[in-house]
Amino acid sequence: MKKNTIIMSIAFIGLVCELAFAQNAKPKQKLNETPTASIERGKAIYLKECLSCHQADGGGVPHINPPLAGNTVLLNDKTKIIWVVLKGMTDRIPIDDEYYSNNMASHAYLSNQEIADVLSYVRNSFGNKATVITAAEVKSVRGVKKK
């Protein structure tokens, strides 16, 4: 009987640990987490969702896909850049005095946290240095119905 209790207890502790671990693996932003954690999660999202157009060095493709390295819109306009990831980009507007030909698809299927993470990553990679973006900031832009 006592033996059973011990086994049960161990199993219970194991289950708790596993749950805690699973919780950790999910891209949920924890209170008081360091910006580094978000940036690190963002790297994996960049490799999967962004790299094929914006390239391994964040340099984009001349005249076709804009660079993220040194991109002043990315660095200075949080709302705009969250909007671009959510809605895509088909406007013919120059970025840092250059025109880029290709349309960008909407990435609204990413969660608020995933968008926050990947934007935090690109704002702090390829020589860029800027504040991180939070899931709450993405949520507030996503909630806006019209442009």
Added chain:
Amino acid sequence: MKKIQSTIFVFLLIAISLNGYCANHIINNDNNPDSSNAGIKVPEGFTITKVADNVGRARHIVVSPQGTIYVKSMKKINGKGIFVLKDLKGSGQLNTVDTFCNYGGTGIAIKGNYLYASSDEEVFRYKLNAKGEVIDPKNPEKIITGLIEHHQHETKSIALDNVGNIYVNIGAYSNSCQEQDRTKGSPGRKPCPVLDSAGGIWMFKVDKLNQTYGDGIRYATGLRNVVGLDWNQQTNSLFVMQHGRDQLFQNWPQYFTEQESAELPAECMYELHNGSNCGWPYIYYNQHLNKKMLAPEYGGDGKIEGDASFQNPVIAFPGHLAPNGLLFYTGNQFPEKYKNGAFIAFHGSWNRAPLPQAGYFVVFVPFKDGKPTGKWEIFADGFSGKEVINSTRSADHRPCGLAQGPDGSLYISDDVKGTIYKVKYTEH
């Protein structure tokens, strides 16, 4: 222990960095004007030299019968979009003797007594004098206007036949005619409405002013985007190089691997006739199977074949290499093998990532009686200046335009640094 590991790690990093630094410097020696062959590999018997630098963003290029070189810049430099180059000192190096034209663009050609040039919406022509010089650079005749420019595949390449027609590429403002362009899983529109005004080659008259869609004819359709094109004097027909569609893996990961998506679809050469339909966006060409495949936007899965009635390519190349220049060689300087064959300038890829990029070279395809007689071969390589290109912008140079000089030399333009190369055959 941790400290030792860190130290080893730092040393490793330094070693890797140094390795990269040295490798780059050994290959990237083409800033030295004395370096042989400008850092570019060409076949034995040929030499290649840089004859000009900083010629705007040099796109297409043409040489007058008298040897004056005209270069179209994608972007205006100091308000001018065409550069005029001459070898003033007889040194082999070219000097910019003039610039004119108030628009950027890609297309430029000479036929008879006229120089033709395009912006991304219009085509102009300039009368030449007996010395091959533009008589009135400020007042060209506007022969074509109002062409679609929806900021994707917007360049308007041009070629001319021998009976007074000019052929203009109007690229599709879309990757694969999806409801949502370049969006994962978005289906294709059927029929594709882009094809009414783009995604093909239009034919106009050379000597009629202000022509637009209603004045020309849609000569060929189902071509996503053509940058390199040339009139083949032997077959008396138009040949074009299509830029194949992008993002098979990124938009259809359930059907394609990253490796397949890097290699597919083929970049195709087509011989066009009035009414040709090459099948974009409904099919793409698989160069491994030599088959037209149904595009995933229209129900394809990488295995289902597409409509057989679409035209077959003359020859197919690996995916995404971006053929920007096509020239049939008619000179007498190069060995017999090159006569009437095709040179193709591949601008180099971006859509092979995460695999390394490819292209950035000039290819030769031997032809006989208007048909390729063998496999394509790399003719000039090393423009990128790097062993491996992972990100497109790290290429030092990207071949774009091709032209033949009156002495049979081959000129190659680069739109990264505006470098002009000249290839000569010196071993007789």
